[in-house]
Amino acid sequence: MIELKNVSKEFVSPKKYPGFKGAIKGLFSNEKVRKVAVDDISFTIEKGEIVGYIGSNGAGKSTTIKMMTGILNPTEGTCLVDGIDPSKNRKENAQNIGVVFGQRTQLWWDLPLSESFTILKEIYDVSDEDYANQMEFLNRVLELDEFFDRPVRTLSLGQRMRADLGAALLHNPKVLYLDEPTIGLDLVVKDNIRHAIKEINEKYQTTVILTTHDIGDIEELCSRIIIIDEGKKIYDGTLEDLKDTYGKRRKVTMEVRKPDLLKELQLFQKIESVNDVQITENDYDSVLDVEGKTYTVSFDKHKMQVPQILSAVMELTEVTDIKLQETELAEIVKEIYNHGGV
Ligand SMILES: Nc1ncnc2c1ncn2[C@@H]1O[C@H](COP(=O)(O)OP(=O)(O)O)[C@@H](O)[C@H]1O
Ligand SMILES: [Mg+2]
Incomplete structure (x- = not known):
């Protein structure tokens, strides 16, 4: 379903100097800072897998996800998602994927949630019948009814996360990317979100890739984890093996x-x-x-x-x-x- 081959991403940005003088100096300098955020990463993920993509802050997790969604192009290597190169066919890829970034919402802040869903239905060209079916399912697992008519900005963090997850799944994507989906949530909501992810995966064989710092997410959801450190893949296997082999x-x-x-x-x-x-x-x-x-x-x-x-x-x-x-x-x-x- 997903295949990354020797994928690297290098960011080149102007060098910054400290202070006001530095800012002026920066204007006239051509010095660049290079940062290899993702360094020669390869992996294959099969349909229906739930994979935890783990690493400390700045390890390169979000950058990898952005390449798989087509937001960023790899500097080197190839990425295929369901046979499509996301950087070349971004639109086609978008039909296949759903994305949730835990830190910010993809929804229209001032509109009632219901209207965000109506817009997404149009964007993804979901038929009335599929919409009705999928909404019935999403309402059951995410209980969106409770706040469906309220503007997104009035939702609590937990409600907003349920809303975002629902929105990412409206077109029933083959692949779901979740970047820190449970960050900041209380235990009950975390549990709801995890159950929802599990149910979606079981019902549709949706492939799920999630980044998280939460061991509970990993233990309850991920049959496999990939760990990256300073842009490099350093582990690919089960959590049990990791604990057994490397914990000691x-x-x-x-x-x-x-x-x-x-x-x-x-x-x-x-x-x-x-x-x-x-x-x-x-x-x-x-x-x-x-x-x-x-x-x-x-x-x-x-x-x-x-x-x-x-x-x-x-x-x-x-x-x-x-x-x-x-x-x-x-x-x-x-x-x-x-x-x-x-
Ligand atoms: N647009 C960018 N320009 C320059 N450097 C970036 C950019 N995006 C990310 N980086 C750098 O790349 C590295 C990896 O970032 P990121 O993928 O966001 O890490 P993670 O999600 O694992 O915390 C970090 O050092 C970050 O500062
Ligand atoms: Mg990140």
Whole structure:
């Protein structure tokens, strides 16, 4: 249903200088700032999947969604949504997709909600029969009746979100993009929204991609999550696997005197022979940076320990400094659990 191949997006904007003098300087300067917001991302999403698109602020989530909706063109790579290139056939793509940005509404602020729906019916060319059917369904799952005649600006945040979701689904799109759909909502409304998303997905096999910081959204909705960090995809799999595999990962960086000596190091064999334990190559990843003179090992903390790694390395060369960190993914797992939810 959705296929991204090596998609990148680079923003180029004029360089900003601080202060008033800086503003003047900026007027006459041609200096540009380049920002790679999305960096060589590929994935395929099948019809009917609900995928959580996760990452910290500024990771590149919204930029990816904007490319899938046709609002932005990729700088590199290709994006296909139901066989259509959104940047080339934006209108055709629009018929297939629904979009909700949690931070702002797509509805007409001063009009009664009912009129927004009438306008959308025209825009998307929905037949009277389909409209009636879909409204019956949307009213049942989102209870729009309660406030259908009120101007959008008078709605509470929760009502507005239900309204926005309903509006995005009026033409029964094949793909639904939700950017932070539960942000700022209280628990009851969150729950309603999640149930609605689930029902729509089950009834129509709608493909759903949502960005969220809310672990509840992920746990209740997403059979799969894709994590991006600084524009790069760093994980694609289930939440369970992420917790099992990366929640326990640690990372140790060692500064060493003679990194060349570590080139041939088979760490797991070395640790096994030194410590009499059983380790496989899957229990760790290692990166040797000869120029920076560092050796970094990400490892499963239940399988091996820092002193074991250290002693194996010190058999070959002197270690001059050592830094212990969580891996990016372990940090992200923690972050979603600490900041997410209520
Ligand atoms: N129009 C733009 N011009 C320049 N930089 C942008 C633009 N839009 C986003 N960025 C930058 O790209 C990065 C990714 O942004 P975004 O996709 O909004 O992240 P997220 O949604 O994950 O928080 C950020 O560093 C952001 O400042
Ligand atoms: Mg965003």
